[in-house]
Amino acid sequence: MERIPSVETVGLVESEPVTNRSVERACALLSAFTPEQPRLTLGALAQAAGLPKPTAHRIVTTLVATGFMTQAEDGAYGLGFRLLSLGAIVRENLDVVRACAAAMERLARATGETVILGEADWAAREVTIVHRVDSSHTLSVLSPIGRRSAIPPGALGKALLIGLAEAEAEAVIAALPLSAETDRTHTDPFALVAEIRRFRALGYVVEEGEYLADVSGVAAPVRLEGARPVAALGLVGPSTRLQGEIERLGALVRDTAAELSA
Template sequence: MPRNSGTNQPGGVQSVHRSLDLLEAVAARGGTLSIGEIAEVTGVPLPTTHRLLRTLVDRGYMRQMPDRRYALGFRLVPLGGSASAMAGAGTDRLLRGLVDALGETANLAMLDGDQVAYVAQAPGRHAMRMFTEVGRRVHPHCTAVGKALLASTPEADVRALLARTGLPRHTDHTLTDADAFVAALAQVREAGFALDEGEQEVGVRCVAVALGGGPLPLALSISGPAPRMTDELVAEAVPLLRRTASALVSEVS
């Protein structure tokens, strides 16, 4: 998360931006943070961080642990459930059908502004499996779902997005050149599916397809450790993903 992300927003209420920055900082680090760590990560002044945290704790969106560190509050749980339900009542069933057939984690993601947000997931059946928190937001240039979503976007809009976000390197395989990324999107359009070859996380491979014809910019994927996500499994997954995507369109329409 960039420092001072709240103060760099073009509009809105600064205190709201900052409160969301605090929540996202703790969520992104998967556990608990001290007030000093939260202020350092977000770039919000320490006195302001303290006031905002007290409000979030009072409302149940943050909680203070016995060691005085802060964690996400349980008030967020029903909100997350409500957000997931927006994807459609049968989404979980369809995602689990992919897991039953392929064994790997199934994800549903949407383009949300300049980022990709994961809106639903069914975990794979292996002991070692991929896990992405519902609600997590990532850059589209290094994910299969992001490529699948941007493949149908006009090139000028793609380049404008990349100019705003950049192409930050996450691994040695991340595409960090705009021309190379645009060329990769042309390959996605030709193939009808997108791949993430360890571009977001080392050792993780993902294959995705977009949900064409739906009211929301959604993409469906499966992901797993690269040794299990073989070319053979990808070839088996693509038609299943396409059929499931078609079924999901009716769920979200």
């Protein structure tokens, strides 16, 4: 007679994570692309995903056939057109984007500068740009949607830190690699801790050439729920144009972020 599994056994089986190795490998290959490396050779893809080259080739061939990757004449691979529509669906339906989009439009009209929204990934200690409203100026700063960066450098990362309790912010900073993006990037954790304390009192942070040379920005944390900020609202532009305007722009971003958090 067939044995009927117990409730405990069923619960145990259902609670175990169910994964598919081929899907995991395909995701690893797709995740190898970055804004800095939008085209990769098969060898580079295999290395990034930790796969043997024949295995990577088999999966990449399927991804190309289904439109999730493309292959150029020189043999290099890139992300495919199918991801464009999927990415747009994701971006437009993110809770944080829906909550902040209208306020970002108002802030961009009031200042004429590029307004960006970065969503926090606290587990990875990263921030990803999920929405942007472009500047009305011919000379503006391009911040690609989907770009990931460490917390910090940059205004978005520092804004997330001032949204934490002091002890937690110091613990996060102590665990960060703090690699230099420019010659002005903070690489001394003690100096960064002191700066975060000072900016926490202001309610916004300032960045001047720390992530990109000759680019300045201001940002403030956004809380939709929970103790930690879920995102950072930022405004960026050429340093020459923002010079002398930082305090005014910082106050605008801080007040907008506070309204969204409320």
